[in-house]
Amino acid sequence: MPSTAARTRLRLAGALAAVLVAAGIVSGPAAQAHERPGHATPRTTLADLAQRHGRYFGSATDNPELTDAAYTKILGREFDMITPGNGMKWYATEPQQGVFDWTAGDEIVDLARGHHQRVRAHTLVWHSQLPDWLTGREWTADELRAVLKKHIQTEVRHYRGKVYSWDVVNEAFNEDGTYRDTVFYRTLGPGYIADALRWAHEADPRAKLYLNDYNIEAVGPKSDAYYALAKELKARHVPLDGIGLQAHLALQYGYPTTLQDNLRRFARLGLDTALTEVDVRMLLPATDEKLAQQADWYRDLTAACLAVRRCVGVTIWDFTDKYSWIPAVFPGEGAALPWDEQLAPKPAYRAIREALS
Numbered sequence: 366m367p368s369t370a371a372r373t374r375l376r377l378a379g380a381l382a383a384v385l386v387a388a389g390i391v392s393g394p395a396a397q398a399h400e401r402p403g404h405a406t407p408r409t410t411l412a413d414l415a416q417r418h419g420r421y422f423g424s425a426t427d428n429p430e431l432t433d434a435a436y437t438k439i440l441g442r443e444f445d446m447i448t449p450g451n452g453m454k455w456y457a458t459e460p461q462q463g464v465f466d467w468t469a470g471d472e473i474v475d476l477a478r479g480h481h482q483r484v485r486a487h488t489l490v491w492h493s494q495l496p497d498w499l500t501g502r503e504w505t506a507d508e509l510r511a512v513l514k515k516h517i518q519t520e521v522r523h524y525r526g527k528v529y530s531w532d533v534v535n536e537a538f539n540e541d542g543t544y545r546d547t548v549f550y551r552t553l554g555p556g557y558i559a560d561a562l563r564w565a566h567e568a569d570p571r572a573k574l575y576l577n578d579y580n581i582e583a584v585g586p587k588s589d590a591y592y593a594l595a596k597e598l599k600a601r602h603v604p605l606d607g608i609g610l611q612a613h614l615a616l617q618y619g620y621p622t623t624l625q626d627n628l629r630r631f632a633r634l635g636l637d638t639a640l641t642e643v644d645v646r647m648l649l650p651a652t653d654e655k656l657a658q659q660a661d662w663y664r665d666l667t668a669a670c671l672a673v674r675r676c677v678g679v680t681i682w683d684f685t686d687k688y689s690w691i692p693a694v695f696p697g698e699g700a701a702l703p704w705d706e707q708l709a710p711k712p713a714y715r716a717i718r719e720a721l722s
């Protein structure tokens with residue numbers, strides 16, 4: 366029989382081991398049985414850890430990647446919220462006027478449901494990735510209002526009961542906080558945003574409705590514009606539930622140090638917030654130093670969300686550098702996600718786990 370002191374030491378060692386396993390610093394016995402050399406995967410997932418805080422941890426995905434079995438294995442296990450990166454956008458869902466195609470979106474929703482994952486649906490009203498029939502002609506306000514209402518309500522009805530939330534309007538503001546000059550703003554005026562929210566709410570009263578944008582992580586002119594708009598919409602009882610901060614960050618531009626304050630001011634308006642499209646890109650090549658800094662940013666942004674009431678979760682914009690959008694759009698930049706191109710976890714992955722633990 367061990368002495369009292371020895372029993373205390375054993376208990377402390379056991380507790381320490383449990384903490385290290387939870388933090389992903391070492392793996393539990395069950396995990397070790399499934400590990401491949403060089404790809405040590407801790408047993409608890411990011412989703413498990415986030416759920417302990419009443420949050421989710423999500424990833425975007427896209428249809429072409431779903432044939433990659435090693436990829437879908439991680440996607441299905443590590444996350445509890447999924448966003449289709451393209452499959453629910455207007456060009457994909459209404460390729461001809463009045464002709465709807467749910468193939469891409471349904472594939473991702475079905476896959477998510479099969480893994481007991483929820484879906485952040487993205488996006489109903491956006492100036493980009495619109496079908497040619499919409500961009501290729503002029504519309505009167507009455508015509509465009511009818512087109513917009515039909516698109517929103519048909520899509521939201523199709524996914525009613527199957528998605529957690531909708532990014533109803535995406536990227537509505539310029540950097541200086543003025544309205545972005547889109548076909549919707551030009552033709553319908555700023556009221557298109559409240560209309561879109563009301564139409565979406567009619568079609569699925571239970572879905573959480575978001576406005577979503579990039580470069581609104583810090584307090585500044587663009588996030589101020591969202592704050593003012595959100596306040597006004599709430600005062601008018603327009604059905605707005607949350608603000609999505611995309612958080613496409615870049616090491617060379619600095620960390621948005623006012624993120625937590627910013628999240629908090631939206632919470633005070635009675636709104637949810639979420640980090641919806643996180644990635645942290647860098648100038649290539651990736652060095653150990655840059656990867657360590659990237660890890661710090663992932664840790665800090667995860668901690669910021671946990672620290673603020675009503676920040677409901679974090680979604681990364683896909684999880685592996687293999688399928689990141691960055692290199693195609695920012696030549697010479699990349700390595701933005703927590704898993705590398707070989708699907709091996711990077712320091713950022715450990716850092717997220719530490720924040721969630």
Ligand code: G3I
Nearest residue numbers: 427450451487488493494535536579611613642682690694
């Ligand atoms: O569908 C065509 C395909 O037929 C063609 O063979 C291929 C060749 O390049 O292109 C395919 O279209 C691409 C599309 O994704 C679908 O894969 C476009 O070129 C490509 O530009 C497009 O990029 C998407 C981008 O939005 C468009 O702005 C990214 O995958 C998607 O991740 C990205 O997501 C946006 C969010 O919706 C909003 N916030 C910013 C974020 C990053 O841009």
